[in-house]
Amino acid sequence: xxxxxxxxxxxxxxxxxxxxxxxxxxxxxxxxxxxxxxxxxxxxxxxxxxxxxxxxxxxxxxxxxxxxxxxxxxxxxxxxxxxxxxxxxxxxxxxxxxxxxxxxxxxxxxxxxxxxxxxxxxxxxxxxxxxxxxxxxxxxxxxxxxxxxxxxxxxxxxxxxxxxxxxxxxxxxxxxxxxxxxxxxxxxxxxxxxxxxxxxxxxxxxxxxxxxxxxxxxxxxxxxxxxxxxxxxxxxxxxxxxxxxxxxxxxxxxxxxxxxxxxxxxxxxxxxxxxxxxxxxxxxxxxxxxxxxxxxxxxxxxxxxxx
Amino acid sequence: xxxxxxxxxxxxxxxxxxxxxxxxxxxxxxxxxxxxxxxxxxxxxxxxxxxxxxxxxxxxxxxxxxxxxxxxxxxxxxxxxxxxxxxxxxxxxxxxxxxxxxxxxxxxxxxxxxxxxxxxxxxxxxxxxxxxxxxxxxxxxxxxxxxxxxxxxxxxxxxxxxxxxxxxxxxxxxxxxxxxxxxxxxxxxxxxxxxxxxxxxxxxxxxxxxxxxxxxxxxxxxxxxxxxxxxxxxxxxxxxxxxxxxxxxxxxxxxxxxxxxxxxxxxxxxxxxxxxxxxxxxxxxxxxxxxxxxxxxxxxxxxxxxxxxxxxxxxxxxxxxxxxxxxxxxxxxxxxxxxxxxxxxxxxxxxxxxxxxxxxxxxxxxx
Numbered sequence: 267x268x269x270x271x272x273x274x275x276x277x278x279x280x281x282x283x284x285x286x287x288x289x290x291x292x293x294x295x296x297x298x299x300x301x302x303x304x305x306x307x308x309x310x311x312x313x314x315x316x317x318x319x320x321x322x323x324x325x326x327x328x329x330x331x332x333x334x335x336x337x338x339x340x341x342x343x344x345x346x347x348x349x350x351x352x353x354x355x356x357x358x359x360x361x362x363x364x365x366x367x368x369x370x371x372x373x374x375x376x377x378x379x380x381x382x383x384x385x386x387x388x389x390x391x392x393x394x395x396x397x398x399x400x401x402x403x404x405x406x407x408x409x410x411x412x413x414x415x416x417x418x419x420x421x422x423x424x425x426x427x428x429x430x431x432x433x434x435x436x437x438x439x440x441x442x443x444x445x446x447x448x449x450x451x452x453x454x455x456x457x458x459x460x461x462x463x464x465x466x467x468x469x470x471x472x473x474x475x476x477x478x479x480x481x482x483x484x485x486x487x488x489x490x491x492x493x494x495x496x497x498x499x500x501x502x503x504x505x506x507x508x509x510x511x512x513x514x515x516x517x518x519x520x521x522x523x524x525x526x527x528x529x530x531x532x533x534x535x536x537x538x539x540x541x542x543x544x545x546x547x548x549x550x551x552x553x554x555x556x557x558x559x560x561x562x563x564x565x566x567x568x569x570x571x572x573x
Numbered sequence: 574x575x576x577x578x579x580x581x582x583x584x585x586x587x588x589x590x591x592x593x594x595x596x597x598x599x600x601x602x603x604x605x606x607x608x609x610x611x612x613x614x615x616x617x618x619x620x621x622x623x624x625x626x627x628x629x630x631x632x633x634x635x636x637x638x639x640x641x642x643x644x645x646x647x648x649x650x651x652x653x654x655x656x657x658x659x660x661x662x663x664x665x666x667x668x669x670x671x672x673x674x675x676x677x678x679x680x681x682x683x684x685x686x687x688x689x690x691x692x693x694x695x696x697x698x699x700x701x702x703x704x705x706x707x708x709x710x711x712x713x714x715x716x717x718x719x720x721x722x723x724x725x726x727x728x729x730x731x732x733x734x735x736x737x738x739x740x741x742x743x744x745x746x747x748x749x750x751x752x753x754x755x756x757x758x759x760x761x762x763x764x765x766x767x768x769x770x771x772x773x774x775x776x777x778x779x780x781x782x783x784x785x786x787x788x789x790x791x792x793x794x795x796x797x798x799x800x801x802x803x804x805x806x807x808x809x810x811x812x813x814x815x816x817x818x819x820x821x822x823x824x825x826x827x828x829x830x831x832x833x834x835x836x837x838x839x840x841x842x843x844x845x846x847x848x849x850x851x852x853x854x855x856x857x858x859x860x861x862x863x864x865x866x867x868x869x870x871x872x873x874x875x876x877x878x879x880x881x882x883x884x885x886x887x888x889x890x891x892x893x894x895x896x897x898x899x900x901x902x903x904x905x906x907x908x909x910x911x912x913x914x915x916x917x918x919x920x921x922x923x924x925x926x927x928x929x930x931x932x933x934x935x936x937x938x939x940x
Contacts, residue, residue, distance in 0.1 A: 320783050322782055352776060352779050354776045359775065360590045373579065373784040
C-alpha cells in the first residue's frame with residue numbers, strides 16, 4: 267500500500283515511564299478519511315500514543331508518521347497539519363470564546379474567516395456566547411470550543427483524546443454526529459474513548475489494554491468474529507449467582523453487565539442443566555437467554571485470552 | 574497580526590483580567606514603601622534604664638538628669654538597691670541597670686578607683702549592645718562635664734564626627750533602595766515563574782506546544798509584560814520614597830533605571846529556570862523561595878556584606894542581587910555614576926546572559 271494514502275502510520279512504538287510500560291510495541295494504520303477509535307480503559311496508553319503522534323512526547327522505540335511525515339524528525343511540519351484536542355480542557359479560561367479562536371488561528375497563521383466553513387457547523391452553536399469567557403462555559407460548550415480551536419487551521423488529521431469523557435449522553439451523540447460531518451469533508455480522525463458503546467460510531471477500532479493492542483478491525487467485523495456462545499442471566503440474588511457461576515466448570519467466564527450477568531459458555535455447556543443446577547442451589551426468578559455479543563464482550567474475551 | 578503581537582495581546586488581556594495581579598503591581602510597592610521603612614529599623618531608641626544610686630551626690634544626680642534628657646535612653650526608676658532594679662530587669666520593664674557605688678563622687682575627686690557598673694539585658698543583641706554604648710557615652714559626657722567644671726581650662730571635644738552620605742544615620746535611607754530590589758525580585762522574578770507554571774498546571778501549554786509558535790516568541794511575550802510591570806513598580810517605589818520620605822537619588826536616575834533593567838533580565842531569567850524545572854506552582858514557589866532567601870539575607874540587603882565572615886563575602890560574588898543592591902545604594906545615597914559602578918553593570922549583564930541561556934536550555938516543548 268502506498269504510504270501517502272495513510273493518515274497515520276505507527277510502527278512498533280514503545281514508551282516507558284520508569285518501570286511502567288505505557289506503550290509496548292504498538293503498531294496501527296489509519297486510512298485517510300477514516301474515523302479510527304482507540305478503545306480501552308484508563309491506563310491503556312491512549313494518551314501517551316496521542317502525545318507521541320502530536321509531537322509532545324518522544325517515543326523510546328519505533329517510529330510513526332502523520333500525514334506522511336515522520337513525527338520525530340519533521341515535528342515542526344507535523345504541528346501545522348494536526349489538530350489536537352487534549353483530554354483535559356486546555357484553552358485559556360480567562361479569554362472569551364472569540365479571543366481563544368482568534369488567538370489559535372493567528373498562531374497557525376490563518377484567520378477565523380479563512381476556515382470558517384469548516385468550523386461553522388460546530389462554532390455556530392456557541393457563537394451566540396462568543397463574548398463569554400471560556401472558563402465559564404458548560405462542559406458541552408467547552409468541548410465544542412475546543413474542537414473549533416483544534417479545527418481552525420484546517421488540519422488534515424484530527425486527534426481527539428477522550429473528547430466525550432464527562433459529557434452528557436445527548437451531547438455525546440451530537441458530538442459523534444459532528445465527527446461524521448468532518449469525515450465527510452475529508453478529515454482523518456483518531457479518537458480515543460473509554461466508552462465501549464461509542465465504538466460502533468467508528469469506522470475501525472483498536473482495542474487496547476496496558477500498552478498493548480489486542481485487536482484492530484471494524485466494530486461490526488469484530489463482533490462477527492466472536493466465536494463462542496454468550497448468554498445473559500439474572501436471578502434475585504445477583505451476587506450469589508455470580509459466585510456460583512464462577513465456580514462452575516462449564517462456564518469459561520462470567521461478568522456483570524448491567525441488569526444481567528454475561529456468561530461465556532465452554533464446550534460442555536448446557537443451558538438447561540445450568541438452570542436446573544442453579545435452582546437446586548436455591549436461586550429464584552432465574553432467567554437465562556442467548557444474546558449477541560457487543561464490543562464490551564469482545565474486549566473482555568480478548569482480555570481473558572491474553573491472561 | 575504577527576505572532577508576537579497576538580501573544581502580547583493575550584498576555585495583557587490575561588494580566589488585566591486577573592483579579593489580583595494589576596492590584597499587586599500598584600498596591601504592593603506603595604504598601605511596602607509606606608510601611609516597611611518605618612518598622613524595620615536598627616536604630617535603638619527608648620532603652621529603659623534603672624539607676625541604683627548608692628551615692629546620692631551631685632555627680633550621680635547629674636548622671637540621672639543626663640539619662641532622663643537623652644532621646645535614646647528612658648529613665649525607668651531610681652532605686653536604692655540592685656535587687657530591686659534587677660527585679661524590674663527580670664520582668665522585662667528595664668533594659669539596663671546602672672549602679673553608682675557609694676562615695677563615687679568623692680572617689681572621683683580624690684582619684685580613687687570606684688567603678689560604675691552597667692548590666693544590660695542582651696537577649697536582643699542589637700538593643701543590648703547599642704543600649705550599653707549609649708549609656709556609656711552618656712556617662713562619659715557627664716563625667717567629662719564634671720571634670721570641665723573642676724578644671725575650666727580644659728578644651729571641649731577633640732573629635733568631630735561627621736556621617737557622610739547618610740548624615741542623620743537613618744537606617745531608613747539604607748533600607749529604601751534595598752526595598753526597591755525586593756519589590757523587583759517579587760514582581761519580575763516570582764510572577765513570570767508562576768505564570769509559566771500556571772500554563773503547565775491548567776494544560777494550556779500543551780495546546781501551545783502543538784502550534785508552530787516559536788518558544789522564544791512565546792517566552793518573550795510573557796516577559797515583556799512583567800518587564801513593564803517591573804518598571805512601573807520601581808517608578809512607584811521611587812515616587813513614594815520622594816513624596817513620603819523626601820529621599821531622592823543623589824545620582825542620575827537613568828543609572829538606576831539601567832541597573833534595574835539588567836537586574837530585571839537576570840531575575841526574570843531565573844524565574845524562567847525555576848518554572849521550567851517545576852511542574853506545579855508549589856514546586857516553583859519553593860524553588861524560588863530557597864534562592865530568594867539566600868539573595869535577601871546574603872546580598873547585603875539587610876545587613877552589610879562587610880560584616881559577614883570572609884568566606885561568605887567571597888560567596889556573595891555569585892549572588893546577582895549583590896551587584897544591584899550596592900549599585901542602587903551608591904547611586905541613591907552617594908551619587909555614584911555609571912562609570913564608578915561599571916563593574917557591577919558588567920557583572921549583572923553577564924548574569925543576564927547566563928540566566929537566560931539557562932532558561933532557554935531548560936525549556937522543552939517535548940518531554
